[in-house]
Amino acid sequence: MIKLPSFRQSTDVLLTGFGQIMLQQNRLTGLFFLAGILVNSLTLFLAAVSASIIAVVTAYSCGFNHQHIAKGYYGFNGALVGLAVFSFFPLTPLALAMLAIGSLLATLLMRLMLASKTLPPFTAPFVISTWLLLIIAQFVGLPLLEARPVANELVIYKAIINGVGQVMFQDQWLVGLLFILGLAFSSRLMVVWALVAAMLGVLLAMLLGLSQELAGAGVYGFNSVLAAMALAGSYNKSIVLPLLAAVLAFAIMQLFHVMAAPALTAPFVLAVWLVMVGKKIVDKFFHLPYVA
Known part of the structure; x- marks a missing residue:
């Protein structure tokens, strides 16, 4: 039987995963990152948290190395997938399905790359998963969000x-x-x-x-x-x-x-x-x- 972590341990894993987006194994850093995302967009905040949870739960369910999970290795790639999905696509049931699929795939890819012990995976699982999601989106006709306007003046x-x-x-x-x-x-x-x-x-x-x-x-x-x-x-x-x-x-x-x-x-x-x-x-x- 798989032993699931406590609420406190789960929170630590989640925050550490967000810190790992910028290569920092620090819960407080991850908390600031989450706060920044929330300030900008509730949708992106929820997407990132949900995708990170899916990635971590997948890693636990598959019996992956618990130390790697605790260090945030799986959570950060999932979080990036969640951010990418709702940066590219509007909020729809199909996009939610893409988020879940992408988070799962990124977790499995991370496991394979960690096992190879050749080069550090960094964000490669996120990149590969998101590229595949963008290709799938073209086939299923999922529309892309319009590009956000940017300032004309360079400050x-x-x-x-x-x-x-x-x-x-x-x-x-x-x-x-x-x-x-x-x-x-x-x-x-x-x-x-x-x-x-x-x-x-x-x-x-x-x-x-x-x-x-x-x-x-x-x-x-x-x-x-x-x-x-x-x-x-x-x-x-x-x-x-x-x-x-x-x-x-x-x-x-x-x-x-x-x-x-x-x-x-x-x-x-x-x-x-x-x-x-x-x-x-x-x-x-x-x-x-x-x-x-």
Whole structure:
């Protein structure tokens, strides 16, 4: 018989899962993230919580590693699926079914990727699941939501903060500010890297003459934010590798835009994987001295 966690343990798992969206195993951070989502949209809040619960219940029911569940590994991919579904689709019974299917699929994919022990899964299960949902939506005729209007004026500080908020599909700078406050309760280093990477995304967009509207909404920054944070504090606290990952994530994001494909957080995942694999190759064959 499967032993289900207590209410307190369930709450801890839920909040920790939300913290893991930005790679933080911290309940208070997750609480701030949830509060930010709720401030912006009750629908997205309920979708994220419901999808996270489905993912965690699935993991428990399948007997997956309880330590992984407690660390939020399954909950955060489910939460992102929930946010994505109701960022792309209107609230309908079919969309609710998509949310449940996507959360379940993301959980199973996370289990497979954790078992492989090759590269960290990060948000790959969410990305793959959401791509499949978007393909299914075309076949079943589920309409997409109209794109939200964005400000015509590029305000640098708002664009930087929005780059953090867009990690969870939030385009209100006050919400991004709540996310940053949540990060501060976990790690001030992560706050610094999140802001630096978001600023890097804005500056690169300006230098390349990309859309000011999208830059202002934080679209060019959020993958760089995650990529930098994923490597910050690792590899003897190198500053080169997080910056390299942030730039790579930005470049890969542009490739998705050229292909008119939904990037989601795939650029972040691919950029970090490339840096990690690249460093292993360099260390093995070239033995270059460490550069900080």
